Structures are given as structure tokens and as C-alpha cells.
Amino acid sequence: MNNPERVDVVIPTYRPDGRLEELLKRLGKQSCPIRHIYVINTRSDRFPEDVEHIPGVIVSHIDQEDFDHGATRNLGFSMSDAKIVVFMTQDAMPADSRLIENLIEPLGEELVGVSYARQLPASDCDFIERYTRRFNYPEESRIKGKEDIPELGIKTFFCSNVCAAYRRDVYEALGGFSRRTIFNEDMILAGRMVQAGYKVAYAAGARVIHSHNYSGLQQFHRNFDLAVSQADNPEVFSQVRSESEGIRLVKNTMGYLLKSRKPYLIPVLVYKSGCKYLGYKLGQNYRKLPQWVVKWCSMSTTYWGK
Structure with a gap:
């Protein structure tokens, strides 16, 4: 990938705990350097003040009524001028130092507009959810386009902003994320990319630890x-x-x-x-x-x- 130093990360947060500081620490040790990390925090009764003093980390605070899954990420994107912008969530932990390197590698292909990471189960993940992780995030990488819809159906559009990298030119050409959306902003944009002739990459070598034991x-x-x-x-x-x-x-x-x-x-x-x-x-x-x-x-x- 050309100009790998032109990579920024955007992380929306709400009532983050100690994992955010560990996430930022691991991002600071990536083999592919990150220029800036933009933390867009929704105001609450809790935010670790030390985060604002970490070099390279830029924190902005918004009110709860202003948060939107699409619009807030668009705000973070607008703060950056990097050719590649990576979106992560506050509970996604890089599994190793090559996360960003492996995540952005598929973006070197001409038509790939977004690349998303493999999600591994956390140590406390229950047995059924561990299998769900394997089902949705297999060991094999894949690039998906319009021609895969007959085989993959909605999985063609599957993408996750738990950890995903977007090319600026493609993102801007399609107008970014929906400015008002309840959820699923990542798949909405990925679907629009596929329909416009671009491709979605699943980068299995880019790994984050992320799972939930939902009731x-x-x-x-x-x-x-x-x-x-x-x-x-x-x-x-x-x-x-x-x-x-x-x-x-x-x-x-x-x-x-x-x-x-x-x-x-x-x-x-x-x-x-x-x-x-x-x-x-x-x-x-x-x-x-x-x-x-x-x-x-x-x-x-x-x-x-x-």
C-alpha cells in the first residue's frame, strides 16, 4: 500500500473503561504507523482523563442527543485528511502489532473500497458465541463484489466497523455513511459500494479480539x-x-x-x-x-x- 503513514483511526466512545487505554497503547505499537487517533466521545459520567494526554490522540466530546452511528463517524472522518481512515470500537483489541498493516493491504487493489478485520472471541466468550465468531469471521480472506451476490446473498455486503479501513476517495465518492441511521452504517455503505462496482475485502490476517455474551x-x-x-x-x-x-x-x-x-x-x-x-x-x-x-x-x- 502506498504512503502507509497516511493512516488515521477514528474511535467513537461512550463511558469507556480501562480497555480503551490498552487499545490506544496497542495501536501505538503497530508495524504500520498511525498518524492520529480521533476519539469522538459521547459525554457521560465517565471518561479517563489520561487519554487526552496520549501523544497522537485527539479527543472531541459530543452530547448524547448528537450521537448517531453514521453522522458521528462522518464527523471523525472529516477531522482527518488521511488517504485511509480506520474505524474501530472502544472494545476491539488488536491481537498483534500487524493489525493495521494487514487491514489496509487489500486496499491496494484498485476497486477495493473497504477492508474489515477478523474478530476473535475474548477469553470469557461463551461456547455458542465462539462458534458464531468462526462462522462470521473464517480463517480465509476474501474479496467480495457484485458478482458474488448470487452465492453469498447479504453476506456480500457484510462489513463491521468494529475494525474496518476505508479508502478516502471511495468513501467521498459515495457520500460517506448515512447521516442518520439507527445501526448498521457499515453494511449500508458497503452495500452501496458493491452496487457501484467497488469491492469489500475481508482481511483474515487483521485480527481484533472482540465478542459479546448477549442475552x-x-x-x-x-x-x-x-x-x-x-x-x-x-x-x-x-x-x-x-x-x-x-x-x-x-x-x-x-x-x-x-x-x-x-x-x-x-x-x-x-x-x-x-x-x-x-x-x-x-x-x-x-x-x-x-x-x-x-x-x-x-x-x-x-x-x-x-
Whole structure:
């Protein structure tokens, strides 16, 4: 990749804990140098003051009512003039010193507009979620384009701002992230890239440690918002189906549990999968629901007050 020094990182934060300082420390030791790290913090009762004194780290604070998954990242992007901007979340931990190097390498190909990292399970990750990480983030890298839609379906657009690098020229050509979105800003932009003839790279050699042990109710809320984002962007998602990929994950996970001699976890899988599906179907039809029901179903309650 030419001019590897022209790389900046943007990290939105909210009530960060000690992991943010460890994340910044690891980013400071990358084989590919990072010029600036822009931390866009949503004001709360907690923020580690030492972060503002780390060389190369530039902190900005915004009010809670001003946060938006797309607009806040666009704000961070606008602060940089780097040719490549990497977006991360505050709980994504670089697995090694070559994260940025491996992440930006695919962007050297002419049509690749974004590259996203492999997510590895944390030490406290539960058994089912460990398999989900493997399912969504396999060991093999892949570059995805419009020609892959018949095979991959919605997975063609799959991308995650937990750790993803964007080429400035492609990002600007497509207008950046949606300026108002409840969730899923990464896949919305990746889908628009694919439709415009660009490609999405999955860089398996770029690894971050990131996982969550969501409860069934948390999965419900998350999938509700996921479906809302898809319903609000039919120009991207109307031609692909998400349900088939979800069914494939459930079937593969069930087979893995049986093979691993852990059939007692199947009821947990069925329960959480049911929560995901119910949340998704309600999210698809959120416009038909009373506002109080929508707010209860959503994990992003402040979004509905805007």
C-alpha cells in the first residue's frame, strides 16, 4: 500500500473503561504507523482523563442527543485528511502489532473500497458465541463484489466497523455513511459500494479480539435495530434476504454442538435464535407498530427521540 503513514483511526466512545487505554497503547505499537487517533466521545459520567494526554490522540466530546452511528463517524472522518481512515470500537483489541498493516493491504487493489478485520472471541466468550465468531469471521480472506451476490446473498455486503479501513476517495465518492441511521452504517455503505462496482475485502490476517455474551433479550433488541436499518435502506437490502443466512447459522451451530457433545446447549441456541428472529421480524415492520412498542423493542432509544 502506498504512503502507509497516511493512516488515521477514528474511535467513537461512550463511558469507556480501562480497555480503551490498552487499545490506544496497542495501536501505538503497530508495524504500520498511525498518524492520529480521533476519539469522538459521547459525554457521560465517565471518561479517563489520561487519554487526552496520549501523544497522537485527539479527543472531541459530543452530547448524547448528537450521537448517531453514521453522522458521528462522518464527523471523525472529516477531522482527518488521511488517504485511509480506520474505524474501530472502544472494545476491539488488536491481537498483534500487524493489525493495521494487514487491514489496509487489500486496499491496494484498485476497486477495493473497504477492508474489515477478523474478530476473535475474548477469553470469557461463551461456547455458542465462539462458534458464531468462526462462522462470521473464517480463517480465509476474501474479496467480495457484485458478482458474488448470487452465492453469498447479504453476506456480500457484510462489513463491521468494529475494525474496518476505508479508502478516502471511495468513501467521498459515495457520500460517506448515512447521516442518520439507527445501526448498521457499515453494511449500508458497503452495500452501496458493491452496487457501484467497488469491492469489500475481508482481511483474515487483521485480527481484533472482540465478542459479546448477549442475552436473548439483548439479541432481540439488536436484531430489531438491524431490521430497522434494512427497512430504512431498501435501495441496498431489498434485493437480498437475511433470513436464509440466519437459518444457515442456526443449522451449522446445532451440528457443531452435537459434534462437540454439548447437546444440552441446543435449548439455549433455540431460545436466543428465536429472540433474534422475533426482533428481526418486528423491526422489518416497525412502521406498523405503536411508537411506545418501537422504543421498547429498540436498543437505541435516543434515536427515536430525534
